[in-house]
Amino acid sequence: MGDDIDRGLLNVTSEIGKLKAVLLHKPGKELERLTPEYLRQLLFDDIPWLKQMRIEHDEFAEVLRKRGAQVLYVEDLLAEIFENKQVKKNFIHDMLKQCKIDNPELHQIIFDNLNDRTPEELVEAAIGGLQKKEIEVSDREYSLTDYIEAQYPLYINPLPNLYFMRDPAAVMGNGISINSMYTDARRREPMLIKYIYDNHPLFNKDESPLWYDHTIPHSLEGGDMLVLSKEVVAIGCSERTSAQGIEMLARNLFSGMKELKEVVVVRIPPLRAFMHLDTVFTMVDYDKFTIYPGIQDRVEVYSLVRGKSGRINVIPEADLVDTLKRSLGIPSIKLIESGGGDAITAAREQWNDSTNTLAIAPGVVVTYSRNEASNEVLRKNGIEVVEIDGSELVRGRGGPRCMSMPLAREEI
Structure with a gap:
C-alpha cells in the first residue's frame, strides 16, 4: 500500500508544494451508524447518504491521483x-x-x-x-x-468524522503531530494513527519524529495547522485547539525543525461555523490566501519565536496581513474573499466550506463545485480551481482540505 513512496521520508514544508502523497479514509459503515438521536453527540447536523458519499470521495481521490499524488488509505x-x-x-x-x-x-x-x-x-x-x-x-x-x-x-462507538483525515494528525516538516482531539466523538481517531506510526514502515520513527502525542490532555487539531514555509507555521487557536497545546507543539517544533523561525498563532472566534483556522483561511499560492470576509477584523495574532533556554517568546501582533508579509518575506499578500466578498453569499458558501481549499500545487486548488461564487473569484485571481461534487461529503462540515492528510509535498 505504501511501497511507492520513500519509506520514512515524510516531508511537508509548505501548504502549496505539489502534492506527492496523501492519506485518506473512504467513508464506510460508520456513517450508517448515525441516527437522529445521536447526531449532535457525533458532531453531525444531518444524516448523509453513504452510497453517494463514497462516489464523491472516489472522485476526490481520483482527482488527486490524476494530478500526480499517491493516495493511501488509513484502513489499508x-x-x-x-x-x-x-x-x-x-x-x-x-x-x-x-x-x-x-x-x-x-x-x-x-x-x-x-x-x-x-x-x-x-x-x-x-x-x-x-x-x-x-x-x-x-x-x-x-x-x-x-x-x-x-x-x-x-x-x-463509530468514528463518522474519520474521513476528515486532516484533524487527528498532521505532517510538519519530516515529523508528525498526532493530535489530542477536543471532542469525545473523535478522541479514538489519533490512536489509529499512533498505531500506524509505531508499527508501519511508512512512518520510520528514526526519520520522522513525533512532535505531539494524542495522550497529552491539551487539545490540538490538524485543521488549525498550516505549514506556510520551512521557516513559518501558522496555528489557529480555536474552539478545538488550546493555547497550551500550541505552546507545547511550538516548543517541540523549534527543538526539532532547525529552519523554523516562527509560529504565527491566529486566535479565531470559538464558534462551530469557524471550527478550525482552515475553515476561514487557507493558502492557495505563494502570496495568495482565501479568507472568509470579515474574519480578519475578528482575530488576534501572536508570533511565537525561540527564547533563551528552550523558552518561547510571545509577541502580540497588530495585523494578520502585515505579520504574514514579514514572516514570509514578501512585499504583498492578496486575500481572496470567499463568496466574492458578498456577506450573504459568503456565509452560505462558508457553511459549505468554500474557504477549505486543498492546494495540490502552487496556484492550483481542489474545491466543492457547489461553491460557485467563491470558485469564480478564485479564478479571477489567477487560481486554477479543480472542482469535485460534495453534496453528501459536506454534510459533516468539512471540505477538501479537511478530508486530506498530506504526507509529502515537493519543495518550493
Whole structure:
C-alpha cells in the first residue's frame, strides 16, 4: 500500500508544494451508524447518504491521483499492521480501554470476538463501531452499567468524522503531530494513527519524529495547522485547539525543525461555523490566501519565536496581513474573499466550506463545485480551481482540505 513512496521520508514544508502523497479514509459503515438521536453527540447536523458519499470521495481521490499524488488509505495501513498478531492484540486491549469497557468479563468477551476477526474485519469494527447485537454473551453477571446503559445499542462507538483525515494528525516538516482531539466523538481517531506510526514502515520513527502525542490532555487539531514555509507555521487557536497545546507543539517544533523561525498563532472566534483556522483561511499560492470576509477584523495574532533556554517568546501582533508579509518575506499578500466578498453569499458558501481549499500545487486548488461564487473569484485571481461534487461529503462540515492528510509535498 505504501511501497511507492520513500519509506520514512515524510516531508511537508509548505501548504502549496505539489502534492506527492496523501492519506485518506473512504467513508464506510460508520456513517450508517448515525441516527437522529445521536447526531449532535457525533458532531453531525444531518444524516448523509453513504452510497453517494463514497462516489464523491472516489472522485476526490481520483482527482488527486490524476494530478500526480499517491493516495493511501488509513484502513489499508491498519489492516497491514494487524497481520502482526501481537500488534492486533495490543490494539484491541487499548481500544477497549479507550472505550471504557472496564468490566473484566465483558472486556474478555469482546476481546475474544474481535481477536477472532480478520485484520480487515477488525479495522471495520475499529472505525465502524461494534453493536451489542454482534456479541453473543454467555451467562455472566450484569453490572450496574449494563442495566443503566441497556438501551444504548453500541459497545464501541463509530468514528463518522474519520474521513476528515486532516484533524487527528498532521505532517510538519519530516515529523508528525498526532493530535489530542477536543471532542469525545473523535478522541479514538489519533490512536489509529499512533498505531500506524509505531508499527508501519511508512512512518520510520528514526526519520520522522513525533512532535505531539494524542495522550497529552491539551487539545490540538490538524485543521488549525498550516505549514506556510520551512521557516513559518501558522496555528489557529480555536474552539478545538488550546493555547497550551500550541505552546507545547511550538516548543517541540523549534527543538526539532532547525529552519523554523516562527509560529504565527491566529486566535479565531470559538464558534462551530469557524471550527478550525482552515475553515476561514487557507493558502492557495505563494502570496495568495482565501479568507472568509470579515474574519480578519475578528482575530488576534501572536508570533511565537525561540527564547533563551528552550523558552518561547510571545509577541502580540497588530495585523494578520502585515505579520504574514514579514514572516514570509514578501512585499504583498492578496486575500481572496470567499463568496466574492458578498456577506450573504459568503456565509452560505462558508457553511459549505468554500474557504477549505486543498492546494495540490502552487496556484492550483481542489474545491466543492457547489461553491460557485467563491470558485469564480478564485479564478479571477489567477487560481486554477479543480472542482469535485460534495453534496453528501459536506454534510459533516468539512471540505477538501479537511478530508486530506498530506504526507509529502515537493519543495518550493
